[in-house]
Structure formats: C-alpha cells, structure tokens
Amino acid sequence: xxxxxxxEATGLRKTYGKVEVLRGLDLAVPRGTVHAxxxxxxxxxxxxxxxxxxxxxxxxxxxxxxxxxxxxxxARARRAISLTGQFAALDEMQTGAENLRMxxxxxxxxxxxxxxxxxxxxxxxELLDRFDLADAADRLVRTYSGGMRRRLDLAASLVGQPEVxxxxxxxxxxxxRSRQELWSVVRELSARGTTVFxxxxxxxxxxxxxxxxxxxxxxxxxxxGTSEELKRRVAGQRLDVVLTDPAAYLRLVSQAxxxxxxxxxxxxxxxxxxxQVRALLDALDPDGTVIERFSLHxxxxxxxxxxLTKPAHxxxxxx
Amino acid sequence: MSxxxxxxxxxxxxxxxxxxxxxxxxxxxxMLLLIFVYFxxxxxxxxxxxxxxxxxxxxxxxxxxxxxxxxxAVTEDLKGGVIDRFRSLDIGGxxxxxGHVLASTARNLIATAxxxxxxxxxxxxxxAGPGGWLAxxxxxxxxxxxxxxxxxxxxxxxxxPEAAGGFTFFVSFLPYPSSAFVPTDTMPSWLQGFAAHQxxxxxIEAVRGLLLGQPVGSTGWVALAWCTGILAASVAASGAxxxxxxx
Numbered sequence: 001x002x003x004x005x006x007x008e009a010t011g012l013r014k015t016y017g018k019v020e021v022l023r024g025l026d027l028a029v030p031r032g033t034v035h036a037x038x039x040x041x042x043x044x045x046x047x048x049x050x051x052x053x054x055x056x057x058x059x060x061x062x063x064x065x066x067x068x069x070x071x072x073x074x075a076r077a078r079r080a081i082s083l084t085g086q087f088a089a090l091d092e093m094q095t096g097a098e099n100l101r102m103x104x105x106x107x108x109x110x111x112x113x114x115x116x117x118x119x120x121x122x123x124x125x126e127l128l129d130r131f132d133l134a135d136a137a138d139r140l141v142r143t144y145s146g147g148m149r150r151r152l153d154l155a156a157s158l159v160g161q162p163e164v165x166x167x168x169x170x171x172x173x174x175x176x177r178s179r180q181e182l183w184s185v186v187r188e189l190s191a192r193g194t195t196v197f198x199x200x201x202x203x204x205x206x207x208x209x210x211x212x213x214x215x216x217x218x219x220x221x222x223x224x225g226t227s228e229e230l231k232r233r234v235a236g237q238r239l240d241v242v243l244t245d246p247a248a249y250l251r252l253v254s255q256a257x258x259x260x261x262x263x264x265x266x267x268x269x270x271x272x273x274x275x276q277v278r279a280l281l282d283a284l285d286p287d288g289t290v291i292e293r294f295s296l297h298x299x300x301x302x303x304x305x306x307x308l309t310k311p312a313h314x315x316x317x318x319x
Numbered sequence: 320m321s322x323x324x325x326x327x328x329x330x331x332x333x334x335x336x337x338x339x340x341x342x343x344x345x346x347x348x349x350m351l352l353l354i355f356v357y358f359x360x361x362x363x364x365x366x367x368x369x370x371x372x373x374x375x376x377x378x379x380x381x382x383x384x385x386x387x388x389x390x391x392a393v394t395e396d397l398k399g400g401v402i403d404r405f406r407s408l409d410i411g412g413x414x415x416x417x418g419h420v421l422a423s424t425a426r427n428l429i430a431t432a433x434x435x436x437x438x439x440x441x442x443x444x445x446x447a448g449p450g451g452w453l454a455x456x457x458x459x460x461x462x463x464x465x466x467x468x469x470x471x472x473x474x475x476x477x478x479x480p481e482a483a484g485g486f487t488f489f490v491s492f493l494p495y496p497s498s499a500f501v502p503t504d505t506m507p508s509w510l511q512g513f514a515a516h517q518x519x520x521x522x523i524e525a526v527r528g529l530l531l532g533q534p535v536g537s538t539g540w541v542a543l544a545w546c547t548g549i550l551a552a553s554v555a556a557s558g559a560x561x562x563x564x565x566x
Contacts, residue, residue, distance in 0.1 A: 055403055059564070078407055085397055087400035088400060089404035091329065094332055094333065094336075102328075103408065104326050106325055106408045299530070
C-alpha cells in the first residue's frame with residue numbers, strides 16, 4: 001500500500017501495573033515527513049515508539065505502520081521499519097564493521113529473502129562511508145566516542161533500508177557538535193524519502209527538524225501541528241516583569257510560564273496588544289508597587305511547551 | 320537455522336574478546352587438575368590411579384564453571400539495547416540463546432581438550448575404544464549444552480550480571496557432593512542419598528566408566544536422560560522468560 005500514511009494509530013492505550021502510560025493516542029504521519037513527539041520525562045514517548053516499532057503490544061487501540069497492521073502483519077511491518085532506542089543497540093566488543101555486517105545478514109528484504117554474506121559486506125561498507133566511520137570500521141565499538149556510537153547505531157538501523165525509522169531521543173547526552181551531525185543525518189534521511197518519527201525533550205530539536213510536532217503529556221496528545229501553528233496557538237508574546245521583592249515573586253510564580261529567581265523575573269503570555277498588557281499588569285500588581293520593570297518578547301516554543309504541559313492543578317507556592 | 324549460525328558467530332567473537340574470562344576458563348581446569356592430583360590425590364584411596372579417577376570430575380566441574388558464564392552473557396545482552404534491535408529484525412529468543420549456548424559449548428570443549436592433554440602428560444591412562452571415547456565426549460557435550468542453556472535461563476531470570484555470577488558459584492559446587500573427587504561411600508549417610516542420585520554423579524560415573532572401558536549399564540542412559548531433560552526444560556522455560564523480559 002504505497003499511498004497509505006507512514007503511521008496511523010487510533011486509541012492506543014497501555015498500562016503498566018496501575019500506571020496508565022498511554023490513554024488513547026491517535027496519530028497520523030504522512031509518508032516522507034519528519035514527525036516529532038515532544039514531551040517531558042514520563043509522558044509516554046518511549047512507550048509510544050516501542051508500540052509503533054512492534055516491540056511492545058498496546059492494551060487497546062490499533063496501529064498501521066507503512067500500511068501493515070501491527071497485530072496481524074507484524075513480520076511485514078518489521079521489515080519496513082527500524083528503531084534506534086535510547087541505549088545503543090550495538091555490541092561493544094565487536095568492531096563497527098562486524099556489527100553492521102551482522103545486522104545486515106540478519107536483515108530480510110521486503111520479499112522475505114535473506115541477505116547474502118557478500119551483499120552484507122557491501123552494505124556495511126556503504127553505511128560506514130556514509131556515516132563517516134570508514135576509518136573506525138575495524139575498531140571495537142567500545143573505543144568509539146558517544147557521537148560515533150550514535151552514528152553507528154543509526155547506520156545499523158538503516159541496513160534494511162526501512163521506509164519508516166523511529167528515533168527515541170536520538171540526541172540525548174550528545175555534545176552540541178554531535179547533535180548537529182545527527183540532525184544533518186535526519187535531514188538527509190528525510191530528503192531521501194524516509195519517514196522519520198522521533199521523540200525528544202528538546203524543543204529546539206523538534207523546531208529545527210520536524211515538519212509536524214505532537215506534544216505528549218500524561219499519556220495524551222495535548223497539541224499537534226507545525227511549530228508555527230503551535231506558537232500561534234498559545235499566544236504571540238511574552239510579558240516579562242521584574243519584581244521588587246521575593247515575596248511578590250513567590251506569590252506570582254505559579255501563574256508564570258517563565259521564571260528566573262536570581263533576577264526575580266517572571267514571564268506571562270499575552271497577545272502583545274496594549275489593552276491586554278495593561279490589564280495583565282493591573283491584575284498582577286493592583287497597587288502598582290511590586291513590578292519594577294517589564295519587557296515584551298515573542299513567545300518561544302519553550303513557552304508553548306511549558307503552557308501545554310503545566311500540571312493541571314498547580315498549587316500556588318506557599319512559603 | 321542460519322539465524323542461529325549468525326548468532327553463534329557473534330557469541331564466539333564476543334567470548335574470544337572477553338580475554339579475562341577466557342584465560343580463567345582455560346586456567347581453572349588446568350589448576351584444578353594439578354591441585355586434585357598432587358595436593359589431595361595422595362590422601363585419597365579410590366582403588367585406581369587418582370588421576371584416572373579424578374579426570375571426569377575435573378571435566379564436569381570446569382564444564383559447570385565454563386557454562387555458567389552464559390548467564391552473564393545473557394544479562395549483558397538484556398542490559399543494552401541490542402536485543403531490541405534483534406527483535407526488530409524479527410529474530411526470536413531461541414536463535415539468540417542458542418548462539419550463546421553453542422559458543423559456550425565450543426569454549427568448554429577447548430578447555431576439555433586442554434584437561435585431557437594435561438592429564439595424559441601426568442599419567443592418565445584410559446582404556447576406552449573409539450566407541451567409548453565417542454560416547455564419553457557425546458555425554459560431555461550434552462552436559463555442557465544442558466548446563467549452558469540452564470544458565471542462559473538463569474541469565475533471563477536475574478536482573479544484573481553480578482547476580483548471574485552467583486549461578487557460577489552454584490554449578491561449580493554441585494560436583495563436590497558427588498563421586499567426582501571421592502567415592503560417595505566415604506560421605507556421611509545423609510549426604511550419600513543426595514550424592515548418589517544427583518545428576519552430576521550419573522554423568523561422572525558414566526563418563527568414567529566409558530573412558531575406562533568398564534560396563535556402564537543403565538548409568539549412561541540415566542545421565543543422558545538428565546542432560547536432555549535439563550536441556551528441554553531450559554529451552555522451554557527460556558522461551559517463555561525471554562518473551563516476558565523483552566515485552
């Protein structure tokens with residue numbers, strides 16, 4: 001089914017013990033796009049990816065990946081996808097080339113045929129070149145840097161030329177340079193027509209890489225759209241106020257989307273128009289005594305994220 | 320089947336590079352043989368040359384020690400993400416575990432050959448014909464495979480490589496309350512019952528009998544039944560455990 005969406009999920013639910021990790025998740029990802037699943041720790045990102053990558057079964061709901069139903073056509077789905085998880089799925093005590101050759105030989109083509117030894121060797125060499133690892137090919141993975149490891153891991157997930165690739169927090173723990181390198185790999189994959197579904201805690205990453213972003217919080221999608229749409233959805237501007245004393249800071253901090261205790265600065269979302277800003281200032285400081293200065297900024301994706309994933313019943317902080 | 324071969328190649332490469340464990344697996348049998356023959360052997364009366372009596376015991380003790388490292392290899396696999404990658408390539412638990420078990424068997428057979436070579440050098444004189452040798456080696460292979468798969472199962476049960484190491488302790492001690500090093504009738508009577516019926520005794524008696532060209536009677540079959548029983552139970556249990564651990 002070449003025109004089916006890359007990923008289609010409806011009503012995915014998963015419970016571990018008494019913890020409801022996913023509470024009815026719907027997703028639709030068109031082919032050839034980069035889709036980011038954004039959320040704080042414990043939002044259910046990894047569970048979602050593991051379900052979609054056939055490693056975990058959902059308690060309820062259905063999903064199709066690359067047109068294959070995950071329950072009834074699991075083997076076919078597996079041939080069309082690959083997953084790069086948070087832990088490098090590599091043998092430390094094998095060389096980069098040995099890891100890739102082994103994965104290549106274990107890979108079956110879409111028709112189910114096996115990869116020959118010679119073909120596996122060629123494929124491994126190709127990938128090592130493409131990921132700039134040819135010089136390190138015969139070194140044990142144990143000696144690789146974090147960035148090299150991540151690149152090799154990604155290379156290993158591409159041996160079977162998957163249509164859909166899942167990346168679970170691909171840049172967690174990488175230095176800025178390795179992160180940039182990984183981003184360019186994702187862009188290149190997408191340019192070749194591969195669908196990329198990635199999870200991340202970094203808004204910047206989602207903003208830079210993804211065509212569409214889904215925000216996951218507490219096992220549910222709380223927003224979905226392009227980064228521009230998401231930014232517009234919340235509010236256009238952020239009003240930052242500097243407060244005169246710590247007591248005022250503590251009183252107002254629970255309403256803020258942004259806070260900086262050192263400078264007693266709090267940020268609040270607004271449309272940026274004079275009536276709203278004036279009303280907001282009055283509401284925050286009815287007596288006109290606690291706000292020292294204010295400034296207006298364009299809201300960042302961070303502000304959007306914090307607004308959307310704010311705990312529903314946040315207690316005002318008491319001291 | 321060919322998945323199993325690929326996974327065996329992997330496990331062999333991994334064990335070849337685990338140099339510490341490999342040296343230990345080769346040095347321990349040699350040291351144990353020398354210790355038993357020269358330190359204790361003089362004080363033990365078995366009715367035959369002690370080296371001839373003790374070789375099967377040393378072989379089994381070392382097979383236990385060598386096989387137990389399979390548990391560690393399996394927990395190491397589970398700790399990382401590599402099992403997930405294999406699963407997403409549609410490789411089931413059985414080829415992965417079979418790879419570890421076959422590599423363990425190969426490792427142990429090298430150690431076994433080493434023990435035989437040293438034993439010959441210090442006076443081990445078996446009198447088995449080709450058939451007896453074949454049967455003895457076959458039984459050793461069955462014992463090693465059974466213990467290796469059992470230890471793979473343990474590897475799926477425990478949570479850390481350190482805990483898996485504890486299993487090494489258990490299987491390394493199992494040959495002591497048996498006829499491995501001393502005849503069981505020298506033990507206290509409450510221990511004799513266990514020593515006479517536990518699987519290690521049957522395997523040792525059978526291997527010893529076969530190597531010495533003595534009639535082994537039903538012992539050989541009982542030993543083989545123990546080995547295949549342990550192997551079959553381990554394969555079944557590990558299949559279920561693998562699914563549970565990786566879900």
